[in-house]
Amino acid sequence: MIERLVLPEVRELLEADDLETLGAVLNRWPPADVAGIVAALGDDDRAKVFRALEGKVATGTFEYLELSCQERLLTSFDDPKAAAILEEMAPDDRTALLEELPGEVTARLLALLSPGQRAVAVALLQYAPDSIGRLMTPDFVAVRKEWTLRHVLDHVRTHGKDSETLNVLYVVDQANTLLDDLRIRNVLLAPLHTRVGDIMDGKFVALRVTDDKTSAVEVFRKYDRTALPVIDSGGKLVGIVTIDDVLDVAEEAATREIQRFGGLEALDEPYLATPLVALVRKRASWLIILFVGEMLTATAMGYFEAEIARAVVLALFVPLIISSGGNSGSQAATLIIRALALGEVKLEDWWIVLRRELASGLLLGTILGTIGFVRIALWSAFSDLYGPHWALIGLTVAFSLLGIVLWGTLSGSMLPFLLRRLGFDPATSSAPFVATLVDVTGLIIYFTVALVILRGTLL
Amino acid sequence: MIERLVLPEVRELLEADDLETLGAVLNRWPPADVAGIVAALGDDDRAKVFRALEGKVATGTFEYLELSCQERLLTSFDDPKAAAILEEMAPDDRTALLEELPGEVTARLLALLSPGQRAVAVALLQYAPDSIGRLMTPDFVAVRKEWTLRHVLDHVRTHGKDSETLNVLYVVDQANTLLDDLRIRNVLLAPLHTRVGDIMDGKFVALRVTDDKTSAVEVFRKYDRTALPVIDSGGKLVGIVTIDDVLDVAEEAATREIQRFGGLEALDEPYLATPLVALVRKRASWLIILFVGEMLTATAMGYFEAEIARAVVLALFVPLIISSGGNSGSQAATLIIRALALGEVKLEDWWIVLRRELASGLLLGTILGTIGFVRIALWSAFSDLYGPHWALIGLTVAFSLLGIVLWGTLSGSMLPFLLRRLGFDPATSSAPFVATLVDVTGLIIYFTVALVILRGTLL
Secondary structure (H helix, E strand, C coil): HHHHHHHHHHHCCCCECCCCHHHHHHHCCHHHHHHHHHCCCCHHHHHHHHHHHHHHHHHHHHCCCCCHHHHHHHHHCCCCCCCCCCCCHHHHHHHHHHCCCCCHHHHHHHHHHHHHHHHHHHHHCCCCCCHHHHHEEECCCEECCCCEEEHHHHHHHCCCCCCCCCEHHHHHHHCCCEEEEEEEEHHHHHCCCCCHHHHCCCCCCCCCCCCCCCHHHHHHHHHHCCCCEECCCCCEEEEEEHHHHHHHHHHHHHHHHHHHHHHCCCCCCHHHHCHHHHHHHEEEEEEHHHHHHHHHHHHCCCCHHHHHHHCCHHHHHHHHHHHHHHHHHHHHHHHHHHHHHHCCCHHHHHHHHHHHHHHHHHHHHHHHHHHHHHHHHHHHCCHHHHHHCHHHHHHHHHHHHHHHHHHHHHHHHHHHHHHHHHCCCCCCCCCHHHHHHHHHHHHHHHHHHHHHHHCCCCC | CCCHHHHHHHHHHHHCCHHHHHHCCCCCCHHHHHHHHHCCHHHHHHHHHHHHHHHHHHHHHHHHHCHHHHHHHHHHHHHHHHHHHHHHCCCCHHHHHHCCCCHHHHHHHHHHHHHHHHHHHHHHHHHCEEHHHCEECCCCCCCCCCEEEEHHHHHHHHHHHCCCCCCCEEECCCCEEEEEEEEEEHHCCCCCCHHHHHHHHCCCCCCCCCEHHHHHHHHHHHCCEEEEEEEECCCCEEEEEHHHHHHHHHHHHHHHHHHCCCCCCCCCCCCCHHHHHHHHHHHHHHHHHHHHHHHHHHHHHCHHHHHHHHHHHHHCCHHHHHHHHHHHHHHHHHHHHHHHHCCCCCCCHHHHHHHHCCCHHHHEEEHHHHHHHHHEEEEEEEEHCCCCCHHHHHHHHHHHHHHHHHHHHHHHHHHEEEEEEEECCCCHHHHHHHHHHHHHHHHHHHHHHHHHHHCCCCC
């Protein structure tokens, strides 16, 4: 909010090239707010602002910017400026930036770093792209079991400056094996002569460096921690992950999930930052798959062409009936996919879900079927649109709706279980996929019901 | 995971009524894991486990349970047990539980609390249900500007025990006005004789007690904090909110958003914990609204009944064409709603979005239209299904697809802007609403195109 208020003033100072005043103003602000201003400016002005910022504020601000914005800024900096910022950046944020850049740019930038930071950066880049390793920072404070808390606090005061967090300290042995994590609250609350070993409880939760990023979200939620240690396969402490990074991972995961729900490939970039070609490509693939699947409706309708020719009135309700199946199917799919993602429902619960959805589907189908029949009865009371057999047509529509809503609900709720069981992510376009499936089968249900009820009258 | 492994052993101990051994095992574990076990048991066994747990572990475990599970457990406890647990619970978790219970139960439980905790609980319950006030805890450590850091650390050691977090301390004046927040890292890194005033930077971000819960998520994301102070309208410090509570708020918000996307009211409870009646009610309302809207398709089709009777072949493509419009519409709606929710796209960007979606819609429509034409041409090469005028039918389908995909894309992307502009939440059933809108208008587009292209041949 604050960004919007001062933006005109910042623009004026930039136009007047008064970087001194600008620096005096911006350097007093929280980097997150300065980043908000920078994000609202054009590329040239952004580079100018960075000339006005002091070292610490510059790095802090830079860390808060979107990756795409960081990329463009970095190419506009001269080497010493780029080196200064990269050198000071938190290793986890730096990894995220370096992995976005083209290989040759990354190589050039790595060469600008000091040998120590270069080793850190290279080590982190060796982990798989979606692993915890890419999310962690090796800057933490490790202490020993036999130290007193006074020693710990002195150690923190002299060695803690670069640590990403001091909210949690880590107890390791000589071989760097993780023994426990120590919340700073326990250190601060105990008398100074207490030994670390005496306040250790041996209860700790650690992430594995090769695990998937998203698994960290679950662990943070479950254990209510602000930082978690990361260990390698030998139990050695290699880094920590802090909750602020995980909040971003959680939000990205939710975005991907929502976009897959909407029937398209996850963009992985903000909407406006996605090039038009990528935007169309990610939508076209699923749109084409669904279109090809939906072609089966034309085939299914083709089988009943003779019936439609004899009773054109049947065609009028086709969109109404198949969309009701589609809607009830996506409702069910949405509920179950989300419940599976949150762990509220497990694979082995499919039987409980099936019974609940059977009941839900029958109820929902009866409601829609009744409304459908009433609608046709009402229209027929005032017009001759549906002819003398309106009651039979009404029954056809009502029973078809019952069947299709029930079928939509059941397939919508069971398909996610099936996909999960087969090892796929149930979120991937389940809802539109269910809609397509229900469209095709819905037509068959509708015309079959019609053949049974209308035989001898209209058909 | 650990829960699943030991569950059989826990069940055996419960059957043998060996609460001593059970206590010896469970009291050594992290409360989050004990809660995982409790959640997997039946109501009677849950109460038994709580008899085996020590005071601190019992409260910790209780805090990690789902609200519905807490409710049922609480009613199974006798008054002293219930009082002991409520007395020790973090005030924010306790508020969440008390607001779920029926009024008379809350009143009875409040009476069990000590006068001090009762005052705290009553004060928190006075804030609006979805406000920050309901999320905060009044347990924090406040320090004064003129204190030395040695004094601060002594104060923390003696007074910090009940504080929800010691990761951040708060500087206030005599009137309790918030002056600054102090990360514990800055306290730990400075020499002990430094005064608080010397390490204050006056840069702090505070939440307002009456603000909406979900606004906290944005602030936490933006400023990367683990705790934020909460102030009243006079700038007085009244409590703090910690990030673990916000992670839950963020996840609940994502669930609500996803469920609204799926075309149903948000459940607000886990799927399996939602009673069947509520489950059906929350789905039926939107299903009926969409059904009534979709009835317009029958009306629209009614207008073209004569055309369908003359060229039944037109009816065959109705499901294919309207579903393509619906799919492209929900894709666009999904993208824009999520981008609006994340702030990636702002209301004033509608014009940029319109141009991008115009281009996307034209491209996607051309792709689907081409596939549709090719499909009809191929079928006609091998069969006589579409008669001698297959090329004209193919053109009708192709141009209709172009028009409908373009229209779906445009209405799907613009409707969220319109809803947001009118003060509604764009997420509420936008995607299925767009699909219904596009279904009705899609039919009109299709038959109009058919009238133009097929006049003189089939029509």
